[in-house]
Amino acid sequence: MKTVFITYDQAHHDGVVEALSSSLCRGYTLLTEVAGRGSVSGEPHLGSHAWPAMNEAVLTICDDNKVEPLLTRLKKLDADNPMLGLRAFVWNVEQSI
Secondary structure, three states, X not given: OEEEEEEEEHHHHHHHHHHHHHOOOOOOEEEEEEOEOOOOOOOOEOOOOOOOOOEEEEEEEXXXXXXXXXXXXXXXXXXXXXXXXXXXXXXXXXXXX
């Protein structure tokens, strides 16, 4: 099993949820109003007067074979809207209950 951590501009919310659903990653935890700044480009998302935009983040745990389809969908979503910002990170799940 893998953990996929996705951070994105709030405007991507519906697209991210659709990517999860289409990839059969049913369970996830949504973190709303996440502040941050991308490491490559784009403006900070800090919820402040100067930088009013905000991000969201999702954590999902899914079977290994579902990760690539999910990442493919997310990569397309990001490519279609490059100014919004979207990143995904994957790591192994050692144990769960």
